[in-house]
Amino acid sequence: MPKSLVEMASEIITAQASHTLMSSEDISEGIRKVFDVLQNLQAIEAGMANGNGGEGTMVLKPLDSIQRNRVICLECHKDFKLLSNRHLALHSMTSRDYKIKYGLPLRQPLSAKSLTQTRRRIAREKGLGAKLVAYRRRQKKTIGMGSARRGSRTGACLGGFVGGHGNEPRRRSRALPTQ
Ligand SMILES: [Zn+2]
Numbered sequence: 001m002p003k004s005l006v007e008m009a010s011e012i013i014t015a016q017a018s019h020t021l022m023s024s025e026d027i028s029e030g031i032r033k034v035f036d037v038l039q040n041l042q043a044i045e046a047g048m049a050n051g052n053g054g055e056g057t058m059v060l061k062p063l064d065s066i067q068r069n070r071v072i073c074l075e076c077h078k079d080f081k082l083l084s085n086r087h088l089a090l091h092s093m094t095s096r097d098y099k100i101k102y103g104l105p106l107r108q109p110l111s112a113k114s115l116t117q118t119r120r121r122i123a124r125e126k127g128l129g130a131k132l133v134a135y136r137r138r139q140k141k142t143i144g145m146g147s148a149r150r151g152s153r154t155g156a157c158l159g160g161f162v163g164g165h166g167n168e169p170r171r172r173s174r175a176l177p178t179q
Contacts, residue, residue: 005039006035008038009031009032009034009038010031013027013034016030017030062074062104063108066112067112068114069081069113070112071083073088075088081115082111082115083110083111084110095110098110
């Protein structure tokens with residue numbers, strides 16, 4: 001059970017009275033003042049709670065719902081590390097619907113910032129790795145193709161030269177002495 005405002009006010013004043021010299025009037029006046037302040041605070045707190053539930057005043061700005069270590073579902077105000085499609089399905093919406101409803105950028109990840117950062121870093125590392133592999137593969141291919149092409153061309157030329165001009169005269173010259 002939460003403490004009543006009167007209990008809280010009297011506790012505060014009792015604490016104050018133990019530090020400073022207060023007359024009984026000071027104390028009752030103090031309690032009344034503290035009570036008023038607490039009552040105002042409680043009204044504000046209640047208003048915030050109502051505002052959160054209703055359509056009217058939004059206390060939590062959509063972007064503020066995505067925090068460092070959690071993301072608050074703007075539909076049910078539960079907090080998560082990651083606002084999954086599975087959870088949003090409970091509110092019969094997709095993450096896209098959700099972002100549109102709350103005016104969040106469509107690229108905004110619905111996960112705690114710390115989690116997003118970790119994922120981004122991993123993605124970046126993976127992306128770099130994949131790029132490097134692709135680059136190396138491309139390099140190998142161009143080198144391979146180049147040398148193969150060069151090889152076949154020179155091969156053809158040599159073959160043509162050797163076959164066309166080299167072999168026949170040699171055969172002839174070899175044939176000549178036996179004739
Ligand atoms: Zn929810």
